[in-house]
Amino acid sequence: MTNNFNAIEFQDVSLAFGDNVILNRVSFHVRYGESKIVMGGSGTGKSTLLRLVLGLLKPDSGRILVDGEDITNYNEEQLMKVRSKIGMVFQEGALFDSLSVYDNVAYRLREQKVPEETIQAVVMRMLRFVDLEDAVGKMPNELSGGMRRRVGIARALVGNPKIILYDEPTAGLDPITARTICELALKLRDLEEVSSIFVTHRLQDMEVLANEYVIRDDSGNLIFEHEGDRLCLINTKFIMLKDGDIIFSGTDEEMKLEDNPYIRRFLS
Amino acid sequence: MNLITRVLVEVQELTLLIWRVVRGLSRSPRYWSETVRQMDTLGFGSLAIILLTGTFTGMVLALNSANTLQKFGVQSVTGQLVATSLIRELGPVLTCLMLAGRVGSGIAAELGSMLVSEQIDAMRALGTDPIKKLVAPRIIALVAMAPILTVICDFVGVLGGLFVSITLLHQPSTVYMASARDAVDYNEIIGGLIKPTVFGFIIAIIGCYKGLSTTGGTVGVGRSTTQSVVVASIMVIAVDFLLSKLIISLLLEP
Ligand SMILES: Nc1ncnc2c1ncn2[C@@H]1O[C@H](COP(=O)(O)OP(=O)(O)OP(=O)(O)O)[C@@H](O)[C@H]1O
Ligand SMILES: [Mg+2]
Numbered sequence: 001m002t003n004n005f006n007a008i009e010f011q012d013v014s015l016a017f018g019d020n021v022i023l024n025r026v027s028f029h030v031r032y033g034e035s036k037i038v039m040g041g042s043g044t045g046k047s048t049l050l051r052l053v054l055g056l057l058k059p060d061s062g063r064i065l066v067d068g069e070d071i072t073n074y075n076e077e078q079l080m081k082v083r084s085k086i087g088m089v090f091q092e093g094a095l096f097d098s099l100s101v102y103d104n105v106a107y108r109l110r111e112q113k114v115p116e117e118t119i120q121a122v123v124m125r126m127l128r129f130v131d132l133e134d135a136v137g138k139m140p141n142e143l144s145g146g147m148r149r150r151v152g153i154a155r156a157l158v159g160n161p162k163i164i165l166y167d168e169p170t171a172g173l174d175p176i177t178a179r180t181i182c183e184l185a186l187k188l189r190d191l192e193e194v195s196s197i198f199v200t201h202r203l204q205d206m207e208v209l210a211n212e213y214v215i216r217d218d219s220g221n222l223i224f225e226h227e228g229d230r231l232c233l234i235n236t237k238f239i240m241l242k243d244g245d246i247i248f249s250g251t252d253e254e255m256k257l258e259d260n261p262y263i264r265r266f267l268s
Numbered sequence: 269m270n271l272i273t274r275v276l277v278e279v280q281e282l283t284l285l286i287w288r289v290v291r292g293l294s295r296s297p298r299y300w301s302e303t304v305r306q307m308d309t310l311g312f313g314s315l316a317i318i319l320l321t322g323t324f325t326g327m328v329l330a331l332n333s334a335n336t337l338q339k340f341g342v343q344s345v346t347g348q349l350v351a352t353s354l355i356r357e358l359g360p361v362l363t364c365l366m367l368a369g370r371v372g373s374g375i376a377a378e379l380g381s382m383l384v385s386e387q388i389d390a391m392r393a394l395g396t397d398p399i400k401k402l403v404a405p406r407i408i409a410l411v412a413m414a415p416i417l418t419v420i421c422d423f424v425g426v427l428g429g430l431f432v433s434i435t436l437l438h439q440p441s442t443v444y445m446a447s448a449r450d451a452v453d454y455n456e457i458i459g460g461l462i463k464p465t466v467f468g469f470i471i472a473i474i475g476c477y478k479g480l481s482t483t484g485g486t487v488g489v490g491r492s493t494t495q496s497v498v499v500a501s502i503m504v505i506a507v508d509f510l511l512s513k514l515i516i517s518l519l520l521e522p
Contacts, residue, residue: 054393080395088393094386108394111297155394 004068007032007163007195008053013062015048022048024244025062032162033193033235035185037206039266040241046199047091049241050165053197054088055079066163087156091167093148095140095155101127102136105154112159126154131180146173153184164188164196170205182208183224189235190214191222203267210236210252240266282477285399289407289473292400303405310371310406311413315420317370321362322354322421326428329353334437346439347448350429351422355451355460359422361508364414364467368500372475375406376496379479380489388480403480407472414468415461422460459515466511467504474500 008030015023022045030036038046051057052064055071063072066082074082095104103110105126109119127133130150140148149169156164166185170178182205188194190213198209211227227233238255240248240263248255248263255263333349379402382388388398426448433439478496482488 051389054389056389056392076392076397080397083393084395086393088390090386090390090393092386094390096382096387096390097385107396111394111396 005031006065007034007067008036008197009065010049010052011063011065013052013059013064015045015052015057015059021244023052023059026241026244026246027062028239028246028249030195030197031235032195033189035189035196035198035209035236037209037236037238038197038199038241039201039206039238044241045244046241047167050088050167050197050199053163053165054083054086084159085162087159087161087164089149089152089156089164089166089169091171093140093145093152095148095151097140099140100136101132101138101140101143101151104140104151105158107155108158122158123154126157127151129157130154130184146177149173150177150181153181157188160192162194164194166196166198166200168199168201170200170202175204178202178204179208183214185209186212186214186224187222191216206238206252210238281481282473285403285477285480286473288399289404292397292404297400299401299405302401303408306405306409307413310367310374310409311417314367314370314413314417317366318363318417318421319424321366322359322424323428325358325362325421326350326354326425326430327432329358329425330429330432331436334433334439343437343439344443345447346433346437347426347429347444347446348451351426351448351451352456354422354425355456357508357512359418359425360460360463360467361504363418363421364464364471364504365501367410367414367417367468368471368504369497371410372471372500373493373497375472375475376479376482377489377493379476380482380492381486383480383482384485384489398480403476406476407469410468410472411465412468414464414471418460418464455519459519462515463508463511466507470503470507471500474503 006029010026010028012025012027013023014021014025026049028036038049040046048057052059053066055064055074059072063070065071067085069082071079071082095101096107099107102123105123106119109122114122124133124136127136130153132147132150132154135143135147135151140151143151153166153169164185169181169185173181185196185198186209189196198205200206210233212224213227213233215223215225217223234251237251238248239246240255242262247260248258256267258264329350330346333353334343334346337343337346337349379388382391382402388402391398391401429448430441430444433444434441475496478492478499482492484491
């Protein structure tokens, strides 16, 4: 075995729904500790790409590796083990409407038969993390869109997954909540060494994720820093999807220098 | 041709679902507390409509049959006629048609909306097999509850017939009850319990299948719900014929 540096790797992955080709021999990788920001217009297959990582869908051809394991031909039972390493924030939240916020967040631990005291501690910590302690007893239909999204994030973080997939976690939120969510992602990237794929349309998210970082100072406080001119973050890369192909892959500095008209329009 | 292919594909998918449920049941985790919850909501939740259905069916059976029987001077066998009709046929079929309407549609709607709102995907992403957590408990619950509800339906039906016999037909209750008791024998009851067991399975599996194969958002959920009721009801009636033939030749005509 060679050393594996990739948390997620796609090798020549193709997928079509009928005649509608979504991905056409797409290859990319996400290194351990790296955040990959995925951009692309509506319907270009960003959510589909995340579903492939989880094994919720199978590619027509090509191979998908997660944490060094080739999951392409895994059956549902083998996939369950892989999925336990992954947290997924669904585009619409996908909260279980029959369960309260508490039970939603506790879901994964309940399935793993973790003792209830432990579950309670974890759930309250996660809800504090997304600033929703007050909503613990509410049902999903009593929450606003942004709150649902944050509960979805809390639920995805339970069990400390080393890989997190965010499907447009900031879409349709006010700038302050969106900023909070990006800061969460930064904390996970810089302090917990989580690898992630972050799907987003918003330029503000890209700016934050590509140019800021978090450190913990001597007294344990978190400090958000801007990379400035001296430093260049190498743990955040971009890819852009269009018509089934990756038309750009690289850092934000490289992207700003691209002269592809589609990317220019996307960034303006 | 196109229709035939589509039906064959659906049958294949349904068989696959059944196979996955069976395989799922042979391995842990099994969701027993979820199963008990489903027995409560699907089974006891249907008690009221089953009581009403049974009572009125028994009443109308007594009313109609007494009229005809009187012509032959054998009004005294009203009880037997009511009990036999209920146990053999009307109890199982009516109970399960009601269940197809109330429970089958509910299952299809619930699973369908979970599917279109990505809750099924979220469940899989969080490490749960929806076949084990959602489908198997509903099937077990209905297979267990449909015969129990059928027995209740038969029982209140006979009582409904008794009520009509006493109040409208002015028969002594002892005549009716003695005649009804004649109808009840071991083989009849076994036959009358096989049917709802099979029907319960059919209703649950079709509800789950239709729910989980929903496409096209909320409109699709409505479509799946309707289809599950229609398909399950027709299946109940068609399979009832086959089972009746089988039961008559195996149990009732030795
Ligand atoms: N189950 C499915 N069956 C058929 N087509 C599908 C299915 N799921 C997705 N598609 C198609 O795949 C394409 C990509 O969908 P996807 O949800 O991945 O887009 P997206 O990039 O996430 O878009 P958005 O930014 O709007 O969320 C769409 O054209 C959609 O119509
Ligand atoms: Mg999407």
